[in-house]
Amino acid sequence: MQIARRSSILNTVLLAFVVGGGVALAGWQTGTNGALLGLIPAALILGLGLRRAVRRWHLARTPLPDRNRTWLSTHVPLYRTLDDSARARFERDVQFVLDEYSFEGVKDVTVTDTLRLSVAAGVATLLHGRPSWELPGSNAVLFYPDRFNDTYHESTDGAFDGMAHQQGPIILTAPAVANSWAGAHDANNVVLHELAHLFDFDNEGADGVPSLVAILRPYAAEAPSEFFAVSVETFFEQPDRMARHHDELFRALVSFFHLDPRTGTRTGHPEKGTGKKGASDVD
Structure with missing residues (x-):
């Protein structure tokens, strides 16, 4: 950003x-x-x-509160790998999201600083290797109290902890968001998962193959739409495991995000791609 x-x-x-x-x-x-x-x-x-x-x-010159830095260091694997300069940029992106996104609780959900920070950390994580990008889609986030069905109603048999829309808010359940960063290496992060779908939508609807991931072999296009989103979760939370067992997919995601999450090292120079971006930007 x-x-x-x-x-x-x-x-x-x-x-x-x-x-x-x-x-x-x-x-x-x-x-x-x-x-x-x-x-x-x-x-x-x-x-x-x-x-x-x-x-x-002005935000870029406002330090992130120490309590937020502590939370990031405790819960976000990528943040811990970054040097001081990269951490400062990550924190700046978090500040931008906290300021520009709208967060609303549904029913009895109280929107806490931790819920907001959890989403902001997800956005900063996905965009860290592509600093000229903005995340595509809506800046509105709704927090539901529990799982919901495909009609967006809470249900005992609800199948969804989150849902992203090409046009419309990002919906996340508060319990799932809380769990997303609690187990930082379990590759089960609804925040990263749903935000990743926004890249996918940039390619004329969700088909599991966002526009830049044309570098994947054609078999990727035959997989369910969840393929990319689940891959992103594993990429950021279990990068060593993915690199060992799915090297081609790992290298494709490194190329997409211009980032190696094992070390926090940026790769390449992002000038083209998906999302809202500009080739010549002001840091």
């Missing part, structure tokens, strides 16, 4: 210049002071267009 894309900043400034200049020219024809009217639309365009960049710039 970046503070801003250079292209976005340049486009905003150019639009402010063109619109403000046009209004100023029209105002100038009515009188000398009329030219000052051009400052109004220019200021509005700059304010709206650069609002998120300015907010992120």
Whole structure:
């Protein structure tokens, strides 16, 4: 995640210049002071267009609370492998998510700092090797009190702990989120699983093969849609095991995420891919 894309900043400034200049020219024809009217639309365009960049710039300079750092160090395997510089970027991404995502509890679910941090850590984990990306899809997260069925109602025979949508909120059950990071190496993490589906949706609906994972052999396209999401869970929580037993799949995911989770080392230079991204960005 970046503070801003250079292209976005340049486009905003150019639009402010063109619109403000046009209004100023029209105002100038009515009188000398009329030219000052051009400052109004220019200021509005700059304010709206650069609002998120300015907010992120301030967040990037705000330290993550020590209690959150302790939680990340205790529960997130990738975070523990990172050096100081990489940890600072990971923490910055967590700050961005906590600030920009909306979190809502359904029924009697209280949205705690730990629930919010659990989701933010998942986003930061998936994007760490691709700092120019933003996670595709919605920024809204709903926490359900218990498992639910395919009509989104709680049910004793509910089959779902989470569900991601191409357009719509990410739904997660609070107990499953709590368990996701409790066993950091069990490869059972509903947060990573559902967030991974958002990459998959970027490829015209979930088919188990997100657009960049065309590097996988064709057999991957024949697997259920859960193939990619489950692979991501194992990749981040049991990377050594995956590398030993499924080397080609492991290397494909390293190529996709530009990250080796065994060491926290970034690989390659991400310039193309899926999700919302820009080739020239402001750190």
